[in-house]
Amino acid sequence: MTASTEILFALAAILLIPLYYYFTKLRRIEKFFENFPNPPMVPILGNARDFRSGPEFFKSIYEYTRKYGKMVHMKIGPVGHVLLASDYKFLEFLLTNNNIMAKSTDMKFLEPWVGKGLATVSGGPKWKIHRRIITPAFHFKILEQFVDIFESASNILVQKLSKESGNKSVDIYLYVTRCALDVICETAMGTKVDVQNTEASLYFHSVREMCRIFLARTTSVLKRYDFIFRFTKDYEIQKKSLEVLHGYTKSVISSKRKELEETRKNGNYSDVDDLGRKKKKVFLDSLLEAAVDGQSLSDEEIREEVDTFMFGGHDTTATATSFLLYCLAQNKDVQDKVLEEQNQIFGEEKCPKVTYTNLQEMKYLENVIKEGLRLYSPVPVFGRRIDQDVEYEGKIIPKGVEILVYSHGIHMNPEYYPNPEKFDPSRFENIDGKYPFAFIPFSAGPRNCVGQKYAMLEIKSLLSKIIRNFELSPAYPRHEMILSPENVLKSLNGVRVGIKCR
Template sequence: MILALTVLLGTIGLAVYLYRKFADALYYASKLDGPKGYPLIGNALLFVNKSPPEFFFTVRDLVQQSGKCFRLWLGPELLIVVTDAKVAEGILSSPKYIEKSSEYDFIRPWLGEGLLTGTNKKWFAFRKIITPSFHFKILEEFVDIFDQQSSIFINQLKPKAVSGETFDVFPMVTLCALDVICESAMGTKVNAQIRSDSEYVKAVKEITYIIHVRTYDVMARYNFMFNISSYRRRQDKALKVLHGYTNSVIQSRRATVAQQKINTTDEQENDVGVRKKVAFLDMLLQATIDGRPLTDLEIREEVDTFMFEGHDTTTSAISFLLYRLAKHPEVQQKVYDEIVSVIGSDRKRPVSLAQLNELRYLELVIKETLRLYPSVPFFGRKMLEHSEIEGITFPAGANIILMPFFMGRDPEYFDDPLDFRPERFAVESSAEKANPYRYIPFSAGPRNCIGQKFAMAEIKSLISKVLRYYTVLPPEKEHTGEESFICEMILRPTFGIPIRLSERK
């Protein structure tokens, strides 16, 4: 009896505490549409025991039922889901709203306070010193890496083209993108395409999976539950490998640079005077902030951020692009004709950044792919104070979840939104001028994707190489039913990207 009374009083006390703490959030949230919630747990039951595809369909149904701005409660945590372009503009265009939402806490064990997850003064300072790293002259340094790794990718695909079998290209693209980003970021090769069982490659797969689990699994969202789960032990093991590798590369490169300075040799040249490619790490080693060089930890956070953002996002974009080229042979032919016109028919000829920039129709195809399949299907901001945007009050502490996936498929923003029509991006429409934030696959405003030019060049390089060697064909037997996705930090296809290849003569 005493135990039951203690539990009852404790529950009432907790409820009163939570109500007082979240009274404002409760008040303003009540003015928004959204599914019915329950005391303490909110709407958590909607997502319990849901598989990743089921999670996606649940969110889709909520968007259809509740409109362009609605609230969800995950326990005491308030989420406001936004698919309204005007509201998105009000949030993304303002330097007031640059704090990332709680979901980004799941990435911090790996990335620390790097550019993706950093806040306030530190974020502004690092954004300023990193932005020049993506200048077009620097991008030219990376084009050779794109081309070399694309050549390895072509060789890995050859047995598939010879057999004509249907295969899932997504895992192969992942390994290619990982090779590209590792060499671009750190100047080292992990040879993921050839050694997919390497410790580093497996650690990357493991940590991205754990981040994904924490995104949709309500029980794993909260540290006190996560820390006693097996996921925490798996995360620690993966981070030991990832941080250990990055730290060793940083220390090795620091020592090399120091030795080069002692020898008074040009650190950009090797022993025979041949210009050496500059990795993202090299630029960070030379950078200063407030007059001091960056610490190893600060450099590691930015390199790891580049690794995280640069391999999964391009994997998603390239894979869905290959899928659409297979389904639309007329689009594929136009892309191929443009590639031959700009680059020529010599398959082994290296491609320049200037040539990649000339592939304008391919760029339209990439944009249309990202409209339907944005690599980052949602991103979030946290409100630090009460704010009114487009007549809606967003209370302090609320997590704002913007969803470019559903915005790109909204018939109010795009005519025949499910049609794959790259030409729609050839001419800016009046709708685009009225709602420039309706298409935001790279986010927008002060915290837009700093590496979008890098990503566009990498995608163009790999696709132009693939199409010079192969024709991309649909699978012999396609998945029936509606498209299904794993909608996490990165958009993934539930059933992979099945395609076939045939060699071009």
């Protein structure tokens, strides 16, 4: 074969490969999306210009749903196609289908931190084994041991907030997020990082940087590509942050494993300490001890799951708690009912010994939390990827379709929640369970949040403590939150309330 012939073959391949991709994959996806309405698009960019920032993205998908319905076709760039979905029947099909387990391709940007943990792995045998091993770590007998940790961290939070008493405009999120990170470190690894008392915590800073970089990569046209990202400043920041995060987690795992092996070797394992108190079993302990069908997790797999828990468990509870405090500040009648329930449980005791049973008794506060999660879901949108052809209502959804589940959209649907803009916890007193997929702050189906009971318990503990100690009021001057779906839903200008010691 002559050189000129080789060049012709190369040129032909360059031309034919994109055509093959188009007619075998992309064209099938485009034909599928012809069945759905789409907002006006511009050439090449499609609808991408509507998503130039987080707040604009949030407003755009809200307007898309309002104008075009519960199933909307969005085109992102020249070849990207996304189905924005908030239709109940479709979400029920999607979230319960065992053949649709893959999460959004954006989750790959988390892998440098959490590896192939439960949040990022796309179903299959590994996901099933890890899920079966991890689920018992959130049994109520484990969770009730965490109540003392919640109480200890929230006591520090109360001390910090007491210094703000009388302040008519306090950014509550700054305090709550540090408290949540203290809680997650102690419940996940059994270690005290004490970021509430350490302003310059390197671990806290590294967590925040990795969350920021994850968001930056999901929203940047250039940073999405690894070969470009490697030449950015964020790549160097990521390397340094991962050294801190992975180094800390690995050292704790190593220490815990040696401790476990030593106790087993000496045959002196006991679930009580030297003072006769029951030892707390944290998330890491459960992973080290667990096995399914004789198969346990390696140290690296345990590190991935612990870091996954760290990523998914601190920001979600912090933002949910902050938004709930904002709602309580804005709705004094609801706040008064929460306080009344607290007084019924604890009486006049200022610093009661709070138990797991006490938290279970807070039925009204639980409805308050559910209503807050409806209005301000920490994860208002989340992705699914169709990784094999599936049939829905007689039509084939082709492999490669990206779906954006708009949970906030169904939470604001008046068909399920009359007067949806109103903060009304009483609506959850009458929920009959007829539409379980109309309330999905923790997703639903086989890939629902494995830690949702943990999250509810922690949020309940923090709110209970704060309301018993402080009276909340709307911030002055008036504060309107600027909402943006980042790693979780956040307010770009803080979550401000007025605060006064009771």
